[in-house]
Amino acid sequence: MDGEPPSRPPPRVNTAAGVEHLSQADLRVETHQVVTAEGTVEASRVPDLTDAQFRDLYRWLVLQRTFDERATKLQRRGQLGTYASGRGQEASIVGSAFALADDDWIFPAGREAAALLMHGVSMRDLLLYWRGVEDASRMEGANVFGVAIAIGSQMPMVTGKAWGMQLAGDDAVAVGYFGDGATSTGAFHEGVNFAGVLGVPAVFYCQNNQYAISLPFSEQTAADTVAQKALAYGVDGVRVDGNDVLAVYNAMSTARARARDGRPVLVESVTYRRGAHTTSDDPTRYREEEEVESWAARDPVDRYRTFLADRDLLDDVDEAAVREEVDEMFDEAVAAADDYPHRDVDEMFVHLYEEPTPELARQMEWYRDFLDDHPEMDEYVHQRERG
Amino acid sequence: MPRETIVQAVNDALHTEMAADDRTLVFGEDVARSGGVFRATDGLLEAFGEERVRDTPLSEIAIVGAAVGLATHGYRPIVEIQFSGFLPPAFDQLVSNASRIRWRTRGRLTAPMVVRTPYGAGVRALEHHSESLEAAYAHVPGLKVAIPSTPADAKGLLTSAIRDPDPVLFMEPKRVYRSFREEVPDGEHTVPLGEAAVRREGADVTVVSWGAMMHPTLEAVDKLGVDAEVVDLRSISPLDRETLLASVRKTGRCVVVHEAAKSGGFGAEVAATVAEDALLYLEAPLRRVTGFDVPVPLLSMEDYYPPQPPRIAAAIEETVEF
Numbered sequence: 001m002d003g004e005p006p007s008r009p010p011p012r013v014n015t016a017a018g019v020e021h022l023s024q025a026d027l028r029v030e031t032h033q034v035v036t037a038e039g040t041v042e043a044s045r046v047p048d049l050t051d052a053q054f055r056d057l058y059r060w061l062v063l064q065r066t067f068d069e070r071a072t073k074l075q076r077r078g079q080l081g082t083y084a085s086g087r088g089q090e091a092s093i094v095g096s097a098f099a100l101a102d103d104d105w106i107f108p109a110g111r112e113a114a115a116l117l118m119h120g121v122s123m124r125d126l127l128l129y130w131r132g133v134e135d136a137s138r139m140e141g142a143n144v145f146g147v148a149i150a151i152g153s154q155m156p157m158v159t160g161k162a163w164g165m166q167l168a169g170d171d172a173v174a175v176g177y178f179g180d181g182a183t184s185t186g187a188f189h190e191g192v193n194f195a196g197v198l199g200v201p202a203v204f205y206c207q208n209n210q211y212a213i214s215l216p217f218s219e220q221t222a223a224d225t226v227a228q229k230a231l232a233y234g235v236d237g238v239r240v241d242g243n244d245v246l247a248v249y250n251a252m253s254t255a256r257a258r259a260r261d262g263r264p265v266l267v268e269s270v271t272y273r274r275g276a277h278t279t280s281d282d283p284t285r286y287r288e289e290e291e292v293e294s295w296a297a298r299d300p301v302d303r304y305r306t307f308l309a310d311r312d313l314l315d316d317v318d319e320a321a322v323r324e325e326v327d328e329m330f331d332e333a334v335a336a337a338d339d340y341p342h343r344d345v346d347e348m349f350v351h352l353y354e355e356p357t358p359e360l361a362r363q364m365e366w367y368r369d370f371l372d373d374h375p376e377m378d379e380y381v382h383q384r385e386r387g
Numbered sequence: 388m389p390r391e392t393i394v395q396a397v398n399d400a401l402h403t404e405m406a407a408d409d410r411t412l413v414f415g416e417d418v419a420r421s422g423g424v425f426r427a428t429d430g431l432l433e434a435f436g437e438e439r440v441r442d443t444p445l446s447e448i449a450i451v452g453a454a455v456g457l458a459t460h461g462y463r464p465i466v467e468i469q470f471s472g473f474l475p476p477a478f479d480q481l482v483s484n485a486s487r488i489r490w491r492t493r494g495r496l497t498a499p500m501v502v503r504t505p506y507g508a509g510v511r512a513l514e515h516h517s518e519s520l521e522a523a524y525a526h527v528p529g530l531k532v533a534i535p536s537t538p539a540d541a542k543g544l545l546t547s548a549i550r551d552p553d554p555v556l557f558m559e560p561k562r563v564y565r566s567f568r569e570e571v572p573d574g575e576h577t578v579p580l581g582e583a584a585v586r587r588e589g590a591d592v593t594v595v596s597w598g599a600m601m602h603p604t605l606e607a608v609d610k611l612g613v614d615a616e617v618v619d620l621r622s623i624s625p626l627d628r629e630t631l632l633a634s635v636r637k638t639g640r641c642v643v644v645h646e647a648a649k650s651g652g653f654g655a656e657v658a659a660t661v662a663e664d665a666l667l668y669l670e671a672p673l674r675r676v677t678g679f680d681v682p683v684p685l686l687s688m689e690d691y692y693p694p695q696p697p698r699i700a701a702a703i704e705e706t707v708e709f
């Protein structure tokens with residue numbers, strides 16, 4: 001060997017060795033459905049709800065749609081900041097929230113207005129949130145965390161909240177809402193893995209609306225589904241037709257039940273964002289109108305209306321009246337938001353620490369005095385230049 | 388020379404440098420098809436193709452970490468982080484890998500790469516879209532941090548950043564992305580990293596700033612009628628001590644203006660530099676005009692946060708009259 005290090009052979013493949021590779025091609029991931037796009041109903045799967053509850057579900061679908069339409073218009077008139085609509089995802093939003101209990105905690109991602117309203121947030125506060133009013137992030141009166149604007153960042157907190165629920169012996173679950181884009185973040189993978197190891201009552205609810213801004217799902221991940229990612233972490237996965245409100249309800253109900261038994265679940269709700277990503281996005285740059293239209297045929301509200309009609313429940317729902325009712329609520333909420341008391345600059349400084357640090361207290365006092373002495377500041381503060 | 392906005396100048400630099408060097412790659416969320424959320428990468432996909440201009444998954448850690456790996460393989464990655472508020476997950480990659488790969492491998496492997504990111508408040512966006520954490524990045528040994536305030540500098544500094552043999556964080560002041568235009572040299576144009584610019588000469592006070600805050604600073608100075616010298620640092624790491632100190636020695640007074648929170652902000656580094664090497668020239672205490680020690684407020688209160696011309700003017704007056 002002459003002191004030479006041992007040599008190794010050039011890499012070579014022995015196909016006869018029978019090494020087996022796990023492949024997603026070997027995996028069958030079903031998509032749970034109750035009502036097909038054509039309106040056919042799998043009767044055995046229809047959830048056990050009263051007629052009044054079936055009608056309620058419809059009200060919530062209409063409410064989500066109307067809220068989005070009106071909020072988008074308000075934004076256009078300069079009365080809201082950037083707004084993220086859930087258009088197309090109504091069933092996914094409403095069906096999931098309908099399966100939760102008030103004690104559960106929701107970690108929102110931003111598009112699920114109806115879920116937050118159903119969970120107890122007031123419509124006024126939701127509008128104030130989109131107006132960028134700090135107070136609204138309290139989500140007063142509801143077990144709702146602040147919206148996770150940093151995508152994916154809520155996931156480890158969902159796990160921690162669920163852990164706390166388990167330690168405290170609560171009969172509740174923590175539910176993280178997020179999009180397919182969020183499943184590419186490190187926080188998602190660490191959060192789900194951790195939940196799996198701990199065995200805590202967490203439900204990770206992904207609304208796979210096919211896009212993360214301009215990126216289609218096929219480029220977000222090489223995996224065929226989001227649901228299959230659950231297996232890598234030893235938690236359960238469910239894939240559901242997100243435009244089928246009853247199927248979503250089933251999926252979330254079973255996920256919630258399992259989670260309460262200490263088995264976290266990753267739910268993938270397959271749906272489609274029919275609108276722009278937000279009011280500042282231009283979707284024509286990255287997708288074809290035909291594609292958007294093809295999803296109109298799978299419209300969640302229409303599909304559910306067919307179901308109700310088949311059960312003769314639609315006659316009891318005066319559609320025009322529901323819309324009118326929601327419009328009225330919205331008008332009242334806008335008026336209440338407009339009436340929200342004017343806040344002064346102290347708002348910036350409070351709630352950072354329980355006791356402001358001496359430096360912070362000094363800065364606040366200094367600023368108050370400065371604003372008093374310099375009325376011209378208003379001119380600058382109110383000039384609304386954009387970048 | 389075309390008149391460009393900052394965002395156009397960034398786009399111009401990217402086009403020019405990608406055409407000049409086919410090792411350059413641009414990737415990040417929404418940079419290809421959509422041309423970036425601010426359109427800074429518009430047209431690159433059409434000009435240079437999918438192999439060199441790529442949309443990526445929503446993965447700040449992987450975007451920055453992969454850039455390090457690519458850079459060690461002879462490529463010149465230029466990545467975009469949509470808003471600097473989403474850079475923190477990737478801070479680990481900057482600190483643990485990008486900034487120290489040369490040092491750790493004793494020069495065998497290096498990471499010539501650029502992380503571009505719009506920073507700062509003032510565009511009425513959502514939470515986490517308004518951060519100005521430049522001091523945190525300037526505190527990382529091995530990482531350079533450049534922050535242009537004008538279109539011509541944006542092109543010149545970005546070009547230098549792309550050609551730089553080390554990792555550079557390039558922070559773009561989105562508040563002034565489109566608010567003014569100036570002539571930007573066609574084709575190749577560089578502004579060296581680590582060289583401040585004297586925007587305005589004066590004898591009475593040195594006002595130091597960078598990025599988005601240059602504009603309210605200049606506005607305040609113009610209105611005051613004080614003979615102020617205005618220094619635009621342009622790169623905070625490396626810091627151009629010579630220009631800074633020469634100016635303070637000349638004027639004997641110094642005011643620092645930045646948007647980020649005061650405590651631990653980069654203004655403290657400027658003040659300490661002046662205290663160390665020009666203290667005896669000072670005729671007045673150095674003043675800092677900064678954001679407050681709080682997260683940037685949401686949009687309804689946002690404009691109360693950054694220094695406005697009246698605040699800057701008051702501090703300059705106080706310093707001059709001391």
Ligand SMILES: Cc1ncc(C[n+]2csc(CCOP(=O)(O)OP(=O)(O)O)c2C)c(N)n1
Nearest residue numbers: 149150151179180181182211212213416473
């Ligand atoms: C960590 C982080 N990176 C980037 C962004 C900018 N951004 C906002 S929403 C979004 C896409 C999110 O896609 P997805 O998670 O699928 O949710 P969707 O918007 O489709 O509901 C991006 C890239 C962000 N908010 N947070």
